[in-house]
Amino acid sequence: DTEVTQTPKHLVMGMTNKKSLKCEQHMGHRAMYWYKQKAKKPPELMFVYSYEKLSINESVPSRFSPECPNSSLLNLHLHALQPEDSALYLCASSPSPQGIYYEQYFGPGTRLTVT
Amino acid sequence: DAKTTQPTSMDCAEGRAANLPCNHSTISGNEYVYWYRQIHSQGPQYIIHGLKNNETNEMASLIITEDRKSSTLILPHATLRDTAVYYCIVRASTANAGGTSYGKLTFGQGTILTVHP
Numbered sequence: 001d002t003e004v005t006q007t008p009k010h011l012v013m014g015m016t017n018k019k020s021l022k023c024e025q026h027m028g029h030r031a032m033y034w035y036k037q038k039a040k041k042p043p044e045l046m047f048v049y050s051y052e053k054l055s056i057n058e059s060v061p062s063r064f065s066p067e068c069p070n071s072s073l074l075n076l077h078l079h080a081l082q083p084e085d086s087a088l089y090l091c092a093s094s095p096s097p098q099g100i101y102y103e104q105y106f107g108p109g110t111r112l113t114v115t
Numbered sequence: 116d117a118k119t120t121q122p123t124s125m126d127c128a129e130g131r132a133a134n135l136p137c138n139h140s141t142i143s144g145n146e147y148v149y150w151y152r153q154i155h156s157q158g159p160q161y162i163i164h165g166l167k168n169n170e171t172n173e174m175a176s177l178i179i180t181e182d183r184k185s186s187t188l189i190l191p192h193a194t195l196r197d198t199a200v201y202y203c204i205v206r207a208s209t210a211n212a213g214g215t216s217y218g219k220l221t222f223g224q225g226t227i228l229t230v231h232p
Contacts, residue, residue, distance in 0.1 A: 004158070031217070042202065042222035042223060042224060042225060043159060043222050044222070045219065045220065045221070048217060050217065055213075055217060056217065056219075088156075090158050090159070092158075092159075094218075097217040097218070098217055098218070101147070101218070102218065103149070103161040103164065104161065104220055105161065106158030106159045106160065107158050108157055108158050109156075109157070109158050111156075
């Protein structure tokens with residue numbers, strides 16, 4: 001199984017809603033990532049989890065709250081988002097967070113629209 | 116991370132080789148060159164990576180110049196399904212506040228490759 005899955009595929013939420021994005025991998029990878037991609041822009045790193053611990057937060061606003069309940073699962077909790085947070089949210093995993101030798105495997109993304 | 120420069124867009128005829136260039140003149144000796152692509156509305160897909168030797172896999176070949184200041188990704192027989200944005204990334208090891216190193220992927224603007232029938 002070399003797949004990273006993400007649910008839901010599409011999400012529309014109001015600015016006062018609370019929602020969560022889910023990412024799962026069963027490749028035994030110990031690093032998981034959240035990226036944000038605005039329309040016609042490249043992906044930008046948000047968070048890195050290493051061995052289920054938050055390793056990197058790229059100065060992401062607190063309305064985005066990541067969680068890694070176990071080594072296969074990564075969540076992104078959303079609260080009080082703004083319309084400018086509408087984007088494609090991508091999850092990725094790699095065998096190890098360390099070193100630069102390992103490729104990252106990406107999921108298909110969740111298309112988020114904030115109204 | 117070293118900056119990369121890629122053409123904004125390129126065209127290729129189906130069945131022909133697609134050669135995508137990338138300049139990375141400030142690359143350091145321990146930095147790898149990675150290529151990813153992103154087909155419309157999908158997640159990025161890893162293609163290939165290398166340090167200084169040329170590399171080949173089932174998807175593509177990567178040619179890195181001897182001075183490592185540029186590279187070329189070659190898709191030997193492009194198909195319509197190869198139409199995508201291709202990202203050349205120079206990847207260095209970065210440390211977090213706790214001193215743990217990790218390999219950050221910083222995407223540039225990429226090259227939009229359009230394969231025509």
